[in-house]
Amino acid sequence: MTAAWLQRWRAYAGEFLHEDLLAAFVVSVLLIPQSLAYAMLAGLPAQTGMYASLLPLLLYALLGSSPYLGIGPVAVLALMIAQTLGQAPAGVSPGEAALVLAAEVGLILAAAAALRLDALAALLSVPVLHGFETGATLSIAAAQLPVLLGSPASGFDLPSLLGSAMASGGQWHRWSAAFGVGAVCVLVFGRQGLAALLGRWMGEVRAALLLRLLPLVLLLLAMSASRGLDAVSAGVAVVGELPPLHLGLSLPRLDAALWQAMLPGALLLALMAYVTSLVVSESLARRRAERVDARRELLGLAGANLAAALSLGMPVAASFSRSVLLYDAGSRTRMSGVFIAFAMGLAMWLLAPLLAWLPKAVLAATILVAVLSGLKFAPFAQAWRYARAEAVLMGLVTLLVLFWSVSAALGLGVLGAIALLLQRTARPHVALIGRVPGTEHYRNMDRYQVECLPGVMGLRIDESLLFTNARSLTDVVQALLEQQPDTRRVVLQMAPVNAVDFSGLEALRDLHEALRRQDIRLDLSEVKGPVLDRLKASAWQHWFRGQLFLSHHQGMLDGSRVASDWVSP
Amino acid sequence: MTAAWLQRWRAYAGEFLHEDLLAAFVVSVLLIPQSLAYAMLAGLPAQTGMYASLLPLLLYALLGSSPYLGIGPVAVLALMIAQTLGQAPAGVSPGEAALVLAAEVGLILAAAAALRLDALAALLSVPVLHGFETGATLSIAAAQLPVLLGSPASGFDLPSLLGSAMASGGQWHRWSAAFGVGAVCVLVFGRQGLAALLGRWMGEVRAALLLRLLPLVLLLLAMSASRGLDAVSAGVAVVGELPPLHLGLSLPRLDAALWQAMLPGALLLALMAYVTSLVVSESLARRRAERVDARRELLGLAGANLAAALSLGMPVAASFSRSVLLYDAGSRTRMSGVFIAFAMGLAMWLLAPLLAWLPKAVLAATILVAVLSGLKFAPFAQAWRYARAEAVLMGLVTLLVLFWSVSAALGLGVLGAIALLLQRTARPHVALIGRVPGTEHYRNMDRYQVECLPGVMGLRIDESLLFTNARSLTDVVQALLEQQPDTRRVVLQMAPVNAVDFSGLEALRDLHEALRRQDIRLDLSEVKGPVLDRLKASAWQHWFRGQLFLSHHQGMLDGSRVASDWVSP
Known part of the structure; x- marks a missing residue:
């Protein structure tokens, strides 16, 4: 051992x-x-x-x-x-x-x-x-000034510090200030002066090492001077x-x-x-x-x-x-x-x-x-x-x-x-997405030239569904539905949704219910693996009436639409 | 008007x-x-x-x-x-x-x-x-029980309620309890009994409407009974x-x-x-x-x-x-x-x-x-x-x-x-991604059969870079680098990053600096428009030495790699 x-x-x-x-x-x-x-x-x-x-x-x-x-x-x-x-x-x-x-x-x-x-x-x-x-x-720094100058003022926030300085009438102590200001000068200017001086004498590397001793040297100097000059009797x-x-x-x-x-x-x-x-x-x-x-x-x-x-x-x-x-x-x-x-x-x-x-x-x-x-x-x-x-x-x-x-x-x-953070994530960013013509890619309609299928609304949620934003999900979707009143099916692309917490699950259920009352079916596409596992662990099959699609494109077509159905908005 | x-x-x-x-x-x-x-x-x-x-x-x-x-x-x-x-x-x-x-x-x-x-x-x-x-x-409900039974106990949390009930020795008042329990019975059972009775007599719709009057009828009954029986003298x-x-x-x-x-x-x-x-x-x-x-x-x-x-x-x-x-x-x-x-x-x-x-x-x-x-x-x-x-x-x-x-x-x-929420988002999910063979699609290496380019690491950040997770970004990337020590370039796919706050910006800069010290270049691909606008508004060109790519595939190739470079991991 x-x-x-x-x-x-x-x-x-x-x-x-x-x-x-x-x-x-x-x-x-x-x-x-x-x-x-x-x-x-x-x-x-x-x-x-x-x-x-x-x-x-x-x-x-x-x-x-x-x-x-x-x-x-x-x-x-x-x-x-x-x-x-x-x-x-x-x-x-x-x-x-x-x-x-x-x-x-x-x-x-x-x-x-x-x-x-x-x-x-x-x-x-x-x-x-x-x-x-x-x-x-x-x-x-402000709290040190009175100590440095030998003033009786004290305090840790500016109002009490200033109040205390006013109360003491801006009083200070000459010898204390001499020690304080002297020490500041040694620490700030002494270092620069000594660096040049010692550097010439013993080379820069050794000089740098020796300069590290400055705080200790200052301490020893100050203690010796204070003792030699009997600073205590002088009121320091x-x-x-x-x-x-x-x-x-x-x-x-x-x-x-x-x-x-x-x-x-x-x-x-x-x-x-x-x-x-x-x-x-x-x-x-x-x-x-x-x-x-x-x-x-x-x-x-x-x-x-x-x-x-x-x-x-x-x-x-x-x-x-x-x-x-x-x-x-x-x-x-x-x-x-x-x-x-x-x-x-x-x-x-x-x-x-x-x-x-x-x-x-x-x-x-x-x-x-x-x-x-x-x-x-x-x-x-x-x-x-x-x-x-x-x-x-x-x-x-x-x-x-x-x-x-x-x-x-x-x-x-x-x-x-x-x-x-809450303010930033308060409204989930939900984008209307359409097909990039001739591909299976879907992009934000506001930013790209895309085509869409009448009666089917493709949406992408750009945030995890968490309590910070869950409550406004239905509201956001409802606002989009008002622009497209002929919608019969909503396909939600869930690829950017990394997590759904319990509040998010309730929000999804509320959305499903709100759409059902309007005879609109809610389908989900590209649900991430971990999210789907959690959904299945809950009793969601009891209320979810839509379908799950592996790709958003399949979700849009739903097996029944053909190429000629696509239109430019 | x-x-x-x-x-x-x-x-x-x-x-x-x-x-x-x-x-x-x-x-x-x-x-x-x-x-x-x-x-x-x-x-x-x-x-x-x-x-x-x-x-x-x-x-x-x-x-x-x-x-x-x-x-x-x-x-x-x-x-x-x-x-x-x-x-x-x-x-x-x-x-x-x-x-x-x-x-x-x-x-x-x-x-x-x-x-x-x-x-x-x-x-x-x-x-x-x-x-x-x-x-x-x-x-x-618990606080109502003493009132319902005419007990002097009171309190709004269980400990004080129980303490007060014990102190009063479980005392209760017969006549008060008669009124209280009677009212509960009228409200609970009266409704059911009356619904059946009235329904037969006047039809269900009218009966339902009349039943809505029950709370008011109860109030009037109770006041009359209390007055008629002189409940106050009885101590109610x-x-x-x-x-x-x-x-x-x-x-x-x-x-x-x-x-x-x-x-x-x-x-x-x-x-x-x-x-x-x-x-x-x-x-x-x-x-x-x-x-x-x-x-x-x-x-x-x-x-x-x-x-x-x-x-x-x-x-x-x-x-x-x-x-x-x-x-x-x-x-x-x-x-x-x-x-x-x-x-x-x-x-x-x-x-x-x-x-x-x-x-x-x-x-x-x-x-x-x-x-x-x-x-x-x-x-x-x-x-x-x-x-x-x-x-x-x-x-x-x-x-x-x-x-x-x-x-x-x-x-x-x-x-x-x-x-x-903080615990959930504390570590940004960063996935190693590789190319689906023969396509320009990139997927998580752990879940898909993909191929990669030796010396180039493709990463995807699956969260916004916010203060909740920013601090661990470098740490996560460093852990991945330890598995691939021959990496000379890291291409970060930023598509799922919806926002980068000030802490996130610092984290990106720290990551850039940490990689630079290891002679690894940091490139970004598919940065979302709003995120890029913000980055450009900051003075990031002063420190960022990498390149920006519109697609992750271009970022991986960087104009110099050829098809035969790809290998299966």
Whole structure:
């Protein structure tokens, strides 16, 4: 047994170890400041973010599927967590509520995996997802400005942020702002300047590698400067003394009222954690012509969040920026996640004494630069050109995040997308079809020169017959019949009908009945195999009086018509 | 002007007056006890139901479209109203809250008409609607039993009803039960016995007409008996003294907290009022090969509910039983509704003094017989045979109504139907297609003997590319590519793709990009006109490197392949 493991490890070490270690190092350097910053953004103690970067990564490595996912605290989730923690009953600390939230997210994802609900990812259409991410990014960036400038203002939506800024009279703090703005400059301009400088000195490849260390260097610089200049005495807000490292497991608080208060938020968080992670892993898998197992992703995320709940963390997902970094830095297996977890543990142990001095304004700068780099407005223009209604939905979701709340934006966005879908499929497209002269092909009469048979109406249904459109089937056919009152037989070409649900079956029966009352026979042609199997399983022979034809042409002729019967309409 | 009206009236009187008057009389006889009973069921004073049968009918006649709709109080709505009124703030009488509720229902329906949201009727699929109606019927019937037997128990879901019955120790009242059970016997057996008796005496047609008077005769008998036997002194619960008739208009109470508390219930009531009325009018219109104008129905119902709100009524809709009666009795125009309203006004004036004596148990009997006659279990069996998942949904909605609440049942039912829809369309069906030898027809390789071209993969997408399935497109194609690793070109037959939404466009782009990375070209064939127009409106020429072909056969050959290239797989 041990020998087998040793052998596997040797094979792994020979092939992938080097690349995984390097990728893990590069990502850890970015994860250290981000984990602290996103915990702060969520309104939680800074170390919560680091705890969420230890055990959850091990669990994902064990249960997940992608070698590129940068699991851990994520900005958009942090914003959602901040707003959800506001719903916690009085007397519960944010930290306790966050553990319950992580446990619920983990259990919901595990249940979704067990019930094979991976298809629910479809709930978040591209417009809703992009609108939401844009709104969340802008909202997070706006919330960082007061921290960056040392202002007492706070809030996660623009109205409360502006109100709070007005109430504090636009007050700011000089030294905090110096740290914050300085950090932004280092992260934005320092990178460009250093790239040129180091590139000349040591070659571009090494320079690029060294530049990856910038976030860590900035953190160390800021902590040293803050300590050296005694920033605390000057009134700069710092992270402050952290409690001693605690590596045991503990159950989240079992309090029914707390669990109930967190549940609506947990549902939205679970959906968002799953969908954003899936989008990241799918887009990276496409680059290598690999496929993603959505259920394994659900399981991995469920494990990671449950681990976070048991080890003093917060809800986690895959970060887009860290995942791309992990991919670009050459991660080959999920072992890189294990190495990142070890690096984070080491960093916690080494950095803990220094973190007390870290100015919050520097963390705000980290968040600001990280989220703004992901901002994309092009999809709004693309959507506007392609489909106005969807572009409007996208913009509405963005505005709802900014001016109301993430849960309202997400809920209404999903409902809006479904409403658009229902509106689109509400009337089945039913085309009058005729014969292309001299062939057995049938085409839409409105678009082609075709011929028809007097007394026989050929129709093609261009949608599956589902509850979204079933109710209007008879109405649509009746409207066509009013144009051709001499019709004695209707032949419905069912080739484009991929499915008929129970509402569709009722609609077919209603149509049959309505036609029968007018002495018109309803025949079906080219019914797809699976659809016919289902129809036969129901007791449809009790009411269906028409015939089934394998080809629409046979259906039109019905064995009794001859070539000279065809006329041009 | 007056002359023109007079002329129209003469034309009407000559053609339809007789039939409309007769139908109105028959329906009024049924509406008198029902309007009182459904108001009681909704937890409102009995006269509320009669007020809701006056002005609302005139407004529907003015704005609506169907000559057969029996507008007025409806059992299922009454149950929903009863549960919604429980949400009213303290200090508001049920009557006041019901007026606000009717106003909101009217405004919502008017807004839906203005925004052309008539397609939202699709939200209630057949399984959800039937499950809901069955649950509501059983729940209403159960709630009538204590009233019928003179027990103090009450409640609208089984748990609270049983709890309340247990608490009262199964207590019942002999005289109330005598009235209640007697009324049930008259309504059920009396009709059968009298039909035989009267049929022999005066012929079947006249007997049937006379039997329609039975509900009114029962009411008069019960009131006389109750007065003669001094039932009140014996402890029988009666309707009691009614306030004097009030025919003026008044605005509902303008209280923000009350309007807000009623709003969620009003949304569900509006949806249910609209859909049930639409189902009734459509099923009656089908019998005569007529069509229903859904927007006119929305307008008519909006007007009727707003009228109810201004004239001391309650939310109204079309009753299935009264509509069928109106149709069968030969109503020809919406004037029959006007006559019913006049008949109700007359009845209120004549009966008001007597109604004080009417035992509530007799009204309970009226409700019980009316709702149970509409109970149908066959659709459960049909749905089970046809589609298990939908049958389960139907049953779940029924149980939710019985054991939880109408709003929970309706909300979860709609969500369940949408979840089933998403699940069904979550993976686009993509078929490998090959050429039927010697033709230009292409068919699914799994089902037909076809031949293919090495290096070229022909695929057919069998669904519209919408957000529900877009995300898995690349994944499905990638899975097929793993079976044919020598593919250099993919030709996608787009004939069954009726629409591509923004998420679908992104998916197409992702697929294009994923194939490009594998040096595989993506071509499209037989793209439908409207779909192509939309694609061209977007900036797709910036990224699309493949070709468009008018026929799939041309796409496979791409101008360079010859007959001998084809092979059997």
